[in-house]
Structure formats: structure tokens, C-alpha cells
Amino acid sequence: MPGPTKPPAKSVIISLLRPRPGERILEVGAGSGSITLELAKCVGPWGEVIAVERDEEALRSLKSNLRDFCALDRVKVIEGEAPDALEDVGEVDAALVSGSDRLDELLDDLRTRVRSRILLNAVLPETFSRATERLSDWEVASLCMVWGEGKRVVRGTLFSGMRTLFLALFTR
Numbered sequence: 001m002p003g004p005t006k007p008p009a010k011s012v013i014i015s016l017l018r019p020r021p022g023e024r025i026l027e028v029g030a031g032s033g034s035i036t037l038e039l040a041k042c043v044g045p046w047g048e049v050i051a052v053e054r055d056e057e058a059l060r061s062l063k064s065n066l067r068d069f070c071a072l073d074r075v076k077v078i079e080g081e082a083p084d085a086l087e088d089v090g091e092v093d094a095a096l097v098s099g100s101d102r103l104d105e106l107l108d109d110l111r112t113r114v115r116s117r118i119l120l121n122a123v124l125p126e127t128f129s130r131a132t133e134r135l136s137d138w139e140v141a142s143l144c145m146v147w148g149e150g151k152r153v154v155r156g157t158l159f160s161g162m163r164t165l166f167l168a169l170f171t172r
Contacts, residue, residue, distance in 0.1 A: 006147075006163070008145070008147050009145065009147075009163075009165055010034060010035055010038060012143070012145060012165075012167065013119065013121055013167070014035070014038050014039070014042065016119055016141075016143070016167060016169050017039075017094055017096055017117065017119045017169070018094075018117075019039050019042035019043055019047075019094065020042065020043070020047075020093075021042070021043060021044040021046060021047060022043065022044065022046040022047045023043050023047045023092075023093040023094065024043075024047065024048045024049075024050065024091070024092040024093050025039050025042075025043060025047070025048070025049050025050070025092060025094050025095070025096065026049075026050045026052070026086075026089060026092040026095040026096070026110075026113070026114070027039060027049060027051045027052065027095070027096045027098070028052045028082045028096070028097045028098065028099065028106065029052070029053065029097065029098035029099030029100065030051035030052060030053045030058070030062055030077075030098070031053065031058050031061075031062065031099075032058055032061040032065060033051065033061065033062040033065040033066055033075075034065075035098070036049055036051045036062065036065075036071075036075055037065065037066070037069050037071055039096070040066075040071040040074045040075050043074060044074070045073070045074060047074060048075070049074060049076070050075075050076045050078060050089055050092065051075055051076070051077050051078065052078045052080065052082050052085050052086070053077070053078075053079065054079070054080055054081045059077070059079055062077060063077060081100075081101070081102070082100055082102070082106050082109070083102065083105050083106045083108075083110075086109060086113065089113065090113075091114075091115060092113060092114055092115065093114075093115050093116055093117075094114060094115075094116060094117045094118070094119070095110050095114045095117075095118045095119070096118075096119050096121060097110070097119070097120050097121065097131075098121040103130055103134070104130070104134055107131060107134045108134070111135070115172070116171060116172055117169060117170065117171045117172075118135070118138070118169075118170040119167065119168070119170075120166075120167065120168040120170070121165065121167055122165070122166045122167075123164065123165060123166070124166070125166055128142075128168055131168055131170075132168055135170045138170040138171060138172060139170065139171045139172070140168055140169065140170050140171075141168070141169045141171075142166075142167065142168050142169075143166075143167040143168075143169075144164065144165070144166050145163075145164070145167065146162060146163070146165075147162070147163055148160055148161050148162040148163065149161055
């Protein structure tokens with residue numbers, strides 16, 4: 001499915017978070033739902049993905065993609081800003097955080113809500129740093145990805161559109 005999250009990042013995010021059949025996974029900052037759909041496949045018919053998004057345009061796209069890819073049965077969409085929007089969510093097995101203007105509050109909330117793992121997906125090193133400080137009592141595995149798309153040119157391959165992604169997997 002097309003979306004701003006490119007396949008290299010999606011595959012690493014899914015492999016780090018390791019969603020399993022039957023799990024409840026919280027995704028904060030679901031955007032258009034490209035990762036949401038992958039998570040829904042992983043948790044299967046007995047699991048659930050709770051996708052939180054505050055942007056109205058992204059929400060329209062998310063809901064449309066969930067309908068088009070027949071994933072409405074295993075994804076619950078919550079409109080709003082986390083952590084306020086999480087009031088009725090309850091415990092989850094894992095969480096993926098791809099965006100928040102209130103990161104400290106969100107991480108404090110997730111500390112009590114998440115059973116085993118939180119994956120932070122950040123484009124800014126400062127976000128990564130704040131999260132590792134806030135969850136300093138959790139085990140952390142860190143990864144920085146840099147990639148670009150290659151295009152053949154006369155003398156070889158030119159990589160353009162370089163992207164950097166900072167990932168931190170927090171586990172209990």
C-alpha cells in the first residue's frame with residue numbers, strides 16, 4: 001500500500017515490534033494506515049490494532065484504506081490526540097509511536113498501559129533522545145536507518161532522497 005512510510009522502514013518497524021497473532025497493538029500517529037495494515041495482518045483475526053490519529057485528512061485516508069483492504073474487523077480507529085484519546089483503550093501488548101506533540105505525557109501513559117514493548121519511530125534525534133531519557137528504566141535497543149532510492153546513471157548508481165529514521169525498542 002502506498003504511503004509516506006517506505007517499504008524499507010515498514011519492514012524494519014514490523015520486524016522490531018514483532019506483533020504476534022492475538023495481540024492488541026496500539027499505534028499512535030497512524031497516518032494513512034500503511035503500517036496499520038501490516039500490523040493487522042500480523043495480529044490476525046483474534047488480535048486488534050488500535051490506530052490513533054488526530055489529523056482529519058489522514059483519518060479519511062486511514063478509514064478508506066482499512067475499508068479497501070478489508071481490515072475493519074481487526075482495527076479500531078480512535079480520532080484524537082494521545083494520550084487524551086487513550087482513555088478507553090485499556091492494556092495493550094505493544095505500542096508503536098510514530099508521532100506526538102506531547103511525547104513525555106504519552107510515554108508516561110504507555111508506561112502503565114503497555115505489557116511488553118514500545119517502539120518509537122522518530123525522524124528527529126531529539127525525539128529519540130527524549131524518549132530514551134523518559135523510559136530509562138526500560139531495556140532499550142536502538143537503531144538508526146539511513147536509506148535512499150537508487151537510480152542508474154551513466155557512471156553507476158545515484159542515491160537520492162536520503163532519509164534518516166531513529167528507532168528505539170523499549171522492553172520490560
